[in-house]
Amino acid sequence: MKSKNHKLEENELTVKSRTENLSAIRNFVSAGALEIGIPLKIVENIILAVDEACTNIIKHAYKYFPEGEIIVKLKFSREKFTVIIIDHGVPFEPETIPDPDLQTYYRQHRVGGLGMYLMKSLMDEVKYVSVPGKYNQVLLSKNLLTTH
Amino acid sequence: MKFDIPALKINQKFQTFIVLSIVLFGFKLFAPGSDSITYLLINDLLVGFTVAAFIFYLMDWIHLKKINPLSLVMNIGIFTAVIFLLITFSNTILRGLSTENNIYFPKTGFIPNLVVFVYSFIILGSLSYIFLAFRELYSLKQKRDINTYFNTMVVFFILASYSTLLQKSTDLLYIKDTFFIISILLIIINSIKISWIAFIVKKEKKILLFLSIIIAILFVSNLVKNSGNNNANLLVQFSPALNQFFNIIGIYGAIYFSILFFTTLFHIPTAEAFDRKAQEVTSLQYFSKLITEVLDFDDLVKTITDIASKISNADAAWIAWQENGGLKSVGNNSIGFLDADLITSFVAENKNKYNLNETVFISMDKFQKKSQLGESFSNITVSPLRAHNELKGYLLTGKKNNFLFDDEDKNALDTFSDYASIAIENSRLFEESIIKERLEKELDVAREVQRKILPSKNPNYEGLSISTVFIPAFEVGGDYYDFFEIDKYTFGFVIADVSGKGISAAFIMAEVKGIFESLSKTIKTPKNILIKANEILQRTLDRKNFVSAAYGFIDLQNETMLISRAGHCPIILLRDNSIENLRPSGIGLGLNFSDHFSNTLEEIKIDLKENDIIVLYTDGITEAKNKLLEDFGSDLFEKILIENCDKDADYISNKVIREVTLFSQNHPQHDDITLVILKWKQKLKIDGEKEWQNSTLQPKI
Amino acid sequence: MAEFNASTKDLGEVSVIYLQGYLDAHTAPSLENTFSNLIEKGKYCTVVNFTELAYISSAGLGVFMAFIEKMRENNGDIKLSSMSDKVYNIFDLLGFPLLYEIYKTEDEAVNKFIESKNLEK
Structure with missing residues (x-):
């Protein structure tokens, strides 16, 4: 796939807030994680969590506004792999979303919250911070020593 | 598609402003000038909506940028100066453009109309910005939400502006005067308490002193010139209400900056000390809540950093928690993970340089990686968190834009970090006791099984x-x-x-x-x-x-x-x-x-x-x-x-x-x-x- | 190459949707269309074959949530088949096996439909 609308730096990717860029984000994160030798199975979990976080940003922080920026940064040490996702949209507290109840969702035709639940299940740490008027950050991290 | 986003609203507002301006220009160009009240009303309503549209557009812009007070003051100064120059040279400019030697401008013709229009619009734009800047200054560092005062004042500004339309009939002149006087009273009331001065450093206060006196003089001279010069006539011709609004803003500026000058001059920290006392009372309530209620570690650190940034008037706070031999940033309040980690590691590297047994101030000037920070944190405080005499981590707060911490902040943080340490220890003990209880239950079961076997x-x-x-x-x-x-x-x-x-x-x-x-x-x-x-x-x-x-x-x-x-x-x-x-x-x-x-x-x-x-x-x-x-x-x-x-x-x-x-x-x-x-x-x-x-x-x- | 593709095969009473590639928030609308088309044609018995699906996110899972009730109200169902372990694990994590019938092979799923239709007759 051709890369559009994004610049690629060593550990940082900036893309516009469009769903079409989700695949570029996934490719970027998986390349970075595989490069440092994280097993494929764990990488798959990480990119799913990152996908969910970015989908949330596109939907809730930017409310489908296509010109917003999403910045994805990778940080890694021996102990853990961390992805930080930055946006400049409306503050959105993922931590306050309750875990989904599938039966209720089934009745209400709802799906929101599944992504948040996935993120929490797949990662060891999911944190969120909003710096009002500046940016919001989501931090996803995976411990590398405890996972086999 | 749902394009429901601030950036787009800004564009819509701007479009509204442009459309209104064009309509207004068309109206000015084609509608015959008259002194009839209907004509004036339509004219001034159009002007009013245009100003409103522009103000709303600017409002988002100013909010997005979060400018600090000194640059707001500086900007007001620049726009006042623009108006000052415009008024001073308006005679020359306008005479040069006019075919006749008549400075009472002809009402017809495209070029003259355009000139008047542009002239008025520069003033209109400057006024809008100055108005908004006042609004920002007003709400800056206000502890309580007292926007009602300001909004009331704005309502009277509008009433006072539009009541000038009634001045044709001398019977109703008192209405205009009443609104005008009430507006001035409200201006005085709203200008008295300028609390943000307390939060800027001495060097900036000196600049402010100098700026405020110049700006106050500019406002006064604009007012004086406006009543004698062409400008008044032109503006009155363009829109009487706008002219009145010009006067009101001029008075606001003169009063506000005079008061600002004297407040800065005589500013003594009594007001601040008073505020802090009030803050301390609420903080104490927080403390007791902290110790008795919050037992979940993640919730607790968030509450702690929230209170810490409030009591020290900081822009951000976080905790550097000792874990696996290193320091980990937790409970980030208004600071990104990357910034917090950068500063935390700076503190960790230099912890021997500072006496971290109590709250210390550290200037970020010494921080080599300052340029890597997402935001311009200029000063931080570091307070140790201890449990049973063992260092568990640090509570950090940060201020941006060269704001400084003072000894009051230090005292507040010293006291608070002690409370926070106890609260953290409590939550840890609580978690441990749960684990211990579960283990004991398990062992009871195991012993019972063994006994029966x-x-x-x-x-x-x-x-x-x-x-x-x-x-x-x-x-x-x-x-x-x-x-x-x-x-x-x-x-x-x-x-x-x-x-x-x-x-x-x-x-x-x-x-x-x-x-x-x-x-x-x-x-x-x-x-x-x-x-x-x-x-x-x-x-x-x-x-x-x-x-x-x-x-x-x-x-x-x-x-x-x-x-x-x-x-x-x-x-x-x-x-x-x-x-x-x-x-x-x-x-x-x-x-x-x-x-x-x-x-x-x-x-x-x-x-x-x-x-x-x-x-x-x-x-x-x-x-x-x-x-x-x-x-x-x-x-x-x-x-x-x-x-x-x-x-x-x-x-x-x-x-x-x-x-x-x-x-x-x-x-x-x-x-x-x-x-x-x-x-x-x-x-x-x-x-x-x-x-x-x-x-x-x-x-x- | 398209990131995602959903093709349909008509087996009379039962329709099979073949998923291919990456199903995320960007490609989910395409699958929604596929389901909408089936509903328009009055086809409510659907087997979704996951053999060639490489990736699914919650936005993709949401599509199944959105259409399952409509299908069941009309005496049909969405049955899922041939998932890779990776995709199944995500369904499992969210508790989908409680709501959906998941089969090892497409044939099993199709036969289940046919069996239940026969029983009705």
Whole structure:
């Protein structure tokens, strides 16, 4: 796939807030994680969590506004792999979303919250911070020593 | 599609402004000028909406940028100066453009209209910005939400502006004057408390002093010029209401900046000290809430950083928590993870340079990586968090844009970090107590399981005396022994030790018991029982667990004993004052599931003699430790057995246990202790003759 | 190459949707269309074959949530088949096996439909 609308730096990717860029984000994160030798199975979990976080940003922080920026940064040490996702949209507290109840969702035709639940299940740490008027950050991290 | 986003709203507002401007221009161009009230009303409403549209557009823009007060003041100064220049040179400019020498401008014609329009629009735009800047200054660092005062004032501004339309009739002139005077009163009220001065540094205060006096003079001179110059006439012609608004803003500016000048000049921190007292009261309420309620660590650190940034008037706060030998940023409040990590590691690297026993201020000027920060943090505070005199981490707060912390902030943070430390310790203890309680419950269950598994009484056979001692370790070690009365003449016994401890060991024990109980009924040799047991355990034991066991049958009729051993301690045969360790070969159960297990498993047969003693035990005895961490050891164990071999089974086991207990006093027992002693007393033959024979060991594979 | 493709096969009473590639928030609308088309044609018995699906996110899972009730109200169902372990694990994590029938092979799923139709007759 051709890369559009994004610049690629060593550990940082900036893309516009469009769903079409989700695949570029996934490719970027998986390349970075595989490069440092994280097993494929764990990488798959990480990119799913990152996908969910970015989908949330596109939907809730930017409310489908296509010109917003999403910045994805990778940080890694021996102990853990961390992805930080930055946006400049409306503050959105993922931590306050309750875990989904599938039966209720089934009745209400709802799906929101599944992504948040996935993120929490797949990662060891999911944190969120909003710096009002500046940016919001989501931090996803995976411990590398405890996972086999 | 839902394009519901601020950026887009801004565009919509801007579009509205442009459309209104064009309509207004068209109106000015084509509608004949008249003094009729209808014409003026339409005209001024159009102007009013245009101003409103522009103000709303600017509002988002100013909010997005969050400018600091000094640059707001500076910007007001620039726009006031623009107006000043415009008014000063308007005569020249306008005369130059006018074909006639008439400065009372013709109302028709495209070019003249455009000039008036542009002229008015520059003033309109500048006024809008100045108005908004005042609004920002007003709301800056206001502790309570008192926008109502400001909004009331705005309403009166509008009323005062539009009431100028009524000035044609002198009867209603008082309405205009009333609104005007009320507006001025509200301006004075709203200008009195300028709280943001307290939050800027001395250097900036000096600049502010200088700026405020110049701007105040500019505003006054604009006002004066406006009443005598062309400008007034032009603006009045363009829109009387706008002209009045110009005057009101001029008065606001003159008053605000005069007050600002004097406040800055005489600013004494009494107001700030007062505010802080009020803040302290609310903080104390927070503290008590903190200590009693918040027990979840993640919630707690968030609450702590929230309060910390409030009491120190900081822009951001976070906690650097000690974990795995490093510092980890948690509870970030208004600071990104990357910024927090950068500053945290800076503090960690330099912690020896600063006296971090109490709250210290650190200027970010010394921070080499300052340029890497996402936001311009200029000063930070670092306060230690301690529990039981042990450093647990630091509470950090940061200010941006060169704002400084002062001693009041330090005192507040010093006090608060003590409270925060206690709260964190509480939450940790709470979590620990939950874990401990759960562990204890588990151990209770494990002990109960073990108690029920072990035989409650020893079987009673003529000619065989049995003594058993079992001392469980606190954590339940997984020892197991059992007896099986197969029939009148056959007696089975087993001793086993499950790897692991606690509840998992207890469950495996229960399973092992079930296996041996059922196998003992059907299989007649120890070797085959162990082979079958190994097979069954394959299904349930995971890789980490295994079971060591020794199984034996005693044939009371033929006076023989068959023994097999799967990785267990040797079985001791005590005969004629000497020890023989019986060591039939065999691997522990659950370690190997191939033929290798059965191929290596030996079974030995022993002919029993009178006063033979068979000792079964687990490593809890030989590995019992004293306070020097020395093992009780098998030598000592054997010595005790030999010394007491003429005593009965109970006496011997008591003696052994007493010695083990004496040896390992002052050191906690960490594994179960199991001792089973069987003493064979051959039935006395009728002639009382005793056979003394060497026993024969017959390995059978 | 398209990141995602959903093609339909008509087996009379039962329709099979073959998923291919990456199903995320961007490609989910395409699958929604596929389902909408089936509903328009009155086809409510659907088997979704996951053999060639490489990736699914919650936005993709949401599509199944959105249409399942409509299908069941009309005496049909969405049955899922041939998932890779990776995709199944995500369904499992969210508790989908409680709501959806998941089969090892497409044939099994199709036969289940046919069996239940026969029973009705």
